[in-house]
Amino acid sequence: MARRMMSRLGQWSSYVFAVDFDTNSDPIYFALASKQSERPQVFRNVLADEKCYSLHVQSDDKIERAKFYGGLKKKLSKELPPECTILEMSIFQPNVKDSVIKGYFLKDASKSSATERVLGELLRNDPVYVCSYLCGGEDRQWSQHLWSNTEDGWVEVLEKYCVVPAEKPVHHPSTLSIINYDVFYSFEDAYKVLQQCVDIIPESKAVLELVDQRLESKEKTDFPVIVIEGLDATGKTTLTESLTEALGATLLKSPPQCLSPWRARFDTEPPLIRRAFYALGNYLTAGQIGQEARQAPVIVDRYWHSTAAYAIATAVGGKLGNLPQAGSEVYGWPGDLLRPSLVLMLSLSSQERMRRLQVRGQDKTMEEEELEANHLFRQKVEEAYQRIEGPACITVDASPSPDQVLQQVLLLIREKCHL
Numbered sequence: 001m002a003r004r005m006m007s008r009l010g011q012w013s014s015y016v017f018a019v020d021f022d023t024n025s026d027p028i029y030f031a032l033a034s035k036q037s038e039r040p041q042v043f044r045n046v047l048a049d050e051k052c053y054s055l056h057v058q059s060d061d062k063i064e065r066a067k068f069y070g071g072l073k074k075k076l077s078k079e080l081p082p083e084c085t086i087l088e089m090s091i092f093q094p095n096v097k098d099s100v101i102k103g104y105f106l107k108d109a110s111k112s113s114a115t116e117r118v119l120g121e122l123l124r125n126d127p128v129y130v131c132s133y134l135c136g137g138e139d140r141q142w143s144q145h146l147w148s149n150t151e152d153g154w155v156e157v158l159e160k161y162c163v164v165p166a167e168k169p170v171h172h173p174s175t176l177s178i179i180n181y182d183v184f185y186s187f188e189d190a191y192k193v194l195q196q197c198v199d200i201i202p203e204s205k206a207v208l209e210l211v212d213q214r215l216e217s218k219e220k221t222d223f224p225v226i227v228i229e230g231l232d233a234t235g236k237t238t239l240t241e242s243l244t245e246a247l248g249a250t251l252l253k254s255p256p257q258c259l260s261p262w263r264a265r266f267d268t269e270p271p272l273i274r275r276a277f278y279a280l281g282n283y284l285t286a287g288q289i290g291q292e293a294r295q296a297p298v299i300v301d302r303y304w305h306s307t308a309a310y311a312i313a314t315a316v317g318g319k320l321g322n323l324p325q326a327g328s329e330v331y332g333w334p335g336d337l338l339r340p341s342l343v344l345m346l347s348l349s350s351q352e353r354m355r356r357l358q359v360r361g362q363d364k365t366m367e368e369e370e371l372e373a374n375h376l377f378r379q380k381v382e383e384a385y386q387r388i389e390g391p392a393c394i395t396v397d398a399s400p401s402p403d404q405v406l407q408q409v410l411l412l413i414r415e416k417c418h419l
């Protein structure tokens with residue numbers, strides 16, 4: 001019944017469908033209508049005579065939705081014929097926060113009926129909507145056909161709508177659900193996510209217990225707190241160690257050491273859960289900063305900027321221009337998180353960063369591997385770093401020798417923190 005209600009055109013008419021045919025260009029946007037449009041056909045330039053399908057996740061439970069969507073791509077890649085291309089798609093109400101429903105669009109060039117079989121199985125067993133797309137008639141217009149499950153196990157077409165072009169929205173759909181899905185702006189919001197995961201991820205309990213024992217931090221610290229940020233291999237470890245020695249400071253990092261046993265586990269989780277874990281790491285580190293900054297200056301290797309910038313850059317699909325505008329609330333500092341006195345971001349050319357990565361030759365996190373493969377993603381991380389406010393970060397050229405970088409940073413610290 002719920003499915004029937006949701007599928008009515010009245011319900012869908014305010015929604016737009018976005019399919020990422022190519023990460024370097026805008027998605028193709030389309031909507032559903034009862035009548036064909038006279039404007040050009042939506043898919044004409046991107047589809048050959050392939051069979052096309054879409055799937056989107058249906059569940060009111062945020063955690064279930066995130067878990068299922070994360071696993072769905074793996075499942076589809078494994079079970080669909082190799083001639084089937086899996087593209088990301090989302091359904092959303094233009095410029096309405098939290099309205100996004102994520103899914104996949106399939107272009108199937110195979111001759112077999114394997115794809116339909118896999119989709120039929122998914123429809124029977126999982127919280128998904130499945131649609132197929134047909135191109136027909138003299139003017140070769142596209143229509144969308146919503147599938148439904150019958151009691152005797154057959155899949156039938158429930159409803160059919162015309163596919164019509166839709167306007168490009170002001171905000172890229174991936175920016176509509178950053179808040180509380182990719183980035184958490186209060187302790188409570190991140191904590192709630194892990195609380196809801198206790199049954200499915202037993203490690204959450206241990207993390208929550210640690211977090212429950214965290215130290216509270218005052219808003220104002222006695223000694224300055226200096227955060228060093230930057231992409232992997234920009235020289236954070238080298239600099240934070242020499243700074244700590246030069247200033248007689250205490251060195252801390254986020255996520256803190258006490259979370260290490262669980263980090264790899266949470267790195268395999270979908271963004272919602274993974275980001276909540278890192279967000280809580282910042283609150284644990286904040287407690288340590290508050291304590292240590294009573295006695296000496298504190299140097300912190302990665303903190304909130306890392307958590308927010310990587311999360312935003314991962315969440316926002318496609319081009320650099322799809323990032324939320326500078327000044328957007330997504331770049332704001334969480335009201336309840338200790339603010340450092342100074343944030344410095346080490347910046348390097350990609351060639352020098354690659355050289356240092358190769359010299360170091362250590363294992364990289366999956367995300368760091370992606371950074372290497374994906375120049376666009378790296379640009380988005382650096383741009384997001386620069387847009388975060390309260391405090392904003394100051395960019396430091398990390399290409400000179402380690403000692404020159406240290407001297408340059410010491411000068412900045414003396415100027416800004418009067419140390």
Ligand SMILES: Nc1ncnc2c1ncn2[C@@H]1O[C@H](COP(=O)(O)OP(=O)(O)O)[C@@H](O)[C@H]1O
Binds near residue numbers: 237239356360405
């Ligand atoms: N200023 C520098 N010039 C040249 N090499 C550097 C410099 N700073 C760090 N390195 C080297 O680059 C690699 C990455 O530095 P590291 O401090 O581990 O970066 P991060 O902690 O940001 O990942 C290491 O092999 C380090 O010795």
Ligand SMILES: Nc1ccn([C@@H]2O[C@H](COP(=O)(O)OP(=O)(O)O)[C@@H](O)[C@H]2O)c(=O)n1
Binds near residue numbers: 278304308365368
């Ligand atoms: N405070 C932090 C630190 C790291 N992170 C995440 O951890 C990853 C980087 O961690 P890392 O261990 O590879 O970084 P390095 O300190 O080795 O440069 C990023 O991909 C971020 O997603 C975070 O979200 N918040």
